[in-house]
Amino acid sequence: MRSTFSGLELARRALESQQTALDTTGHNIANANSKGYTRQVVNLQATIPSSIPSMGHNLTVGTGVTVQGIERARDIFVDRQYRWENTKQSYWSARQNNLNQVEELLNEPDDNSFSNDLDKFWNAWSELSKNPENLGSRSVLLERAATLADTFHHIDQQITEMQKGLDSSVRVQIDQINVAAQQIQELNFQIKRSEVAGDNPNDLRDKRDTLVDELSQLVNVRVVESRDATFKDREVNIFKVYIGDDKTVNNILVDDTTAYQLAEPVMTGADGLPFAEVRWAAGHPYLAGNTVSLGDKMGKLQSDLLLRGSGYDLVGGEDKENAYLSDLRKKYNDLAAGIAETVNSLHAGGIDRAGNTGEVFFDDGVPITAANISINANLINDPWLIATGSVTYGDGEVAQKISSLSSGWTALGGTPPAAISAASFGDFYGSSISELGVDVQQATRMAEGQAVLVNHMFNQRESLSGVSLDEEMTNLVRFQKSYSAAARIVTMLDDMLNTIVNGMGITR
Known part of the structure; x- marks a missing residue:
């Protein structure tokens, strides 16, 4: 015959298990807004049943419930x-x-952009070709050239600072x-x-x-x-x-x-x-x-x-x-070297005011880069040394040839500088800017697309691992009712034991 007290042990297990489930539910609710928290689930399992003899055979009788473990609602694949x-x-x-x-x-594009400074540089040569004897036009050219060189320097420095930041x-x-x-x-x-x-x-x-x-x-x-x-x-x-x-x-x-x-x-x-x-x-x-x-x-x-x-x-x-900014710097270095090479070549073949063969317009450092391109100091000190003509300085032919570099290589016999694979300096630079624009669009499109996928996977993971307050409130009611029912079993067994202990065997 089963022990009368086995029912109390069954009820005790039920009370402990339901209490653990209630505590776990409360833990979930308390951490509903905690970053990285995973919803926990109580794994309730039936305990090992007992076997008792009854009328010539054995009966298997359940012994209650136990907490097998508290698991996280997590999916490794997700x-x-x-x-x-x-x-x-x-x-x-x-x-x-x-x-x-x-x-x-x-x-780009902006009034203070490199392309604007480059256009002003070519236009200054064009204006000088129309009036080579005007000192003001020569001063404007030197100013435009200095601005262009400063822009080269600034861009190179900004690329350097960005690389340092990265x-x-x-x-x-x-x-x-x-x-x-x-x-x-x-x-x-x-x-x-x-x-x-x-x-x-x-x-x-x-x-x-x-x-x-x-x-x-x-x-x-x-x-x-x-x-x-x-x-x-x-x-x-x-x-x-x-x-x-x-x-x-x-x-x-x-x-x-x-x-x-x-x-x-x-x-x-x-x-x-x-x-x-x-x-x-x-x-x-x-x-x-x-x-x-x-x-x-x-x-x-x-x-x-x-x-x-x-x-x-x-x-x-x-x-x-694999080296985006280094490649960008190379494009500016090629552009600076190409401008200096072609302008120096045409300028050195021209005639200055004194009738002498022209000097180089840009200092011919080896190699010329965006970081070091600069104007010949002799021309800054004496603007009349700027060579503008091919026969006399006043014919403006050399200045016109240099100005034409903005649109092509006719002045160079159709042969572009070695590093410039484009129809003109403007096309070379425009192609670089367009390429950057395409890269930005690709990165933006990919970032937005990936954001959608990440959000989808996050929601999928949250649907499994996140805490739903509605679900936890339902669990609270469910486990509380189970706990109350287990407590009722204890009360019932107490009444039964009271009957056995105090009511049986009393003579009247």
Whole structure:
């Protein structure tokens, strides 16, 4: 015969289980607005039934309920997809912001833009060709030339400052990745210790997942979680974090309770100025000292690296795809060198007021770049040294030829400067600006498209992992009713025991 008190034990289990469910529901409600919190679900399971003999056979009688565990409502596949899309969105968003800054830097079209200064320079030569004997026209030309040179200098300096800013951003992101790796390592240790003790550290797991989500904005992240075979009687997991290219199998950042670091050794660009690289630090078991393979268009770190380039100028093998600002500087360097080369060539073949062969108009430094282009100081000191004619300085033929460079290469016999692959200087520069506009449009379109995908994946994850107050309020009522019913069982059993103890066996 079953013990009379077995019902009390059943009711006790029911009360404890429903109380745990109520506490968990309250925890969900309290953290409804907590960043990174995952809704927790109580896993209620029937306890092992007991077997009692009855009329020549055994009966299996239930013994109640127990809390098997408190689990997080989490989907590994959805997490992976969210982080993947988040990484791509971060790349395109960073690229869009950086290219918008480049557009603002160039300030096209505007009255104070480079193209406007270049047009004024050619127009000044045209005006001088009409009136070579006018000192005012010569002064205006020198002023326009000085403005053009200053604009070259300013743009080059702005590109340099932007590269420095991106380099600082790269260094900060390397530090952020290293700090995140250390924090994940510490959480792994705490979580594993709790799992070994039989605990269920859901809130610590939420903190770890939040760190991985934040890390996915900087680099592509892949999480691999597996069962620790060392522990046979309980579930203890091994948590690994890989970053960068999925095809590089050894790109491991956190190996359970061991964190590896990134280094930022300084490399020297073509001009001798330092930029930070992204390499695995000493101590990495597979790739120590190797450049981190970041994948294809993934994360803010890669976006900044591809905009910045390996050096202030293009390094061997680099182009616009992997050194955007360095390539942009090269375009301005080519333009400055081409203008100086062609103007100097025509000017040196002309005649000044004294009847002498003209000097170079721009200082012929080797090489001429956007950063160093400047006007021959002799011409600034004596504007009459500007050569304007081919037979006499007054015929204005040389000035007219130089002015015609704005629209083509007729004055050069149809042969353009080596670095200028366009119909004119204006076309070369216009093509560069149009190319920038296309790049901005692509980045904007991709960033907007990725934002939609990230929002979709976020909503999908929230539908599973987020806290719904309506659902939790329903659970409160459900668990409270169950708790009340379990308490009623205790009251009923108390009445039964009172009857047995106090009412049976009394003689009257």
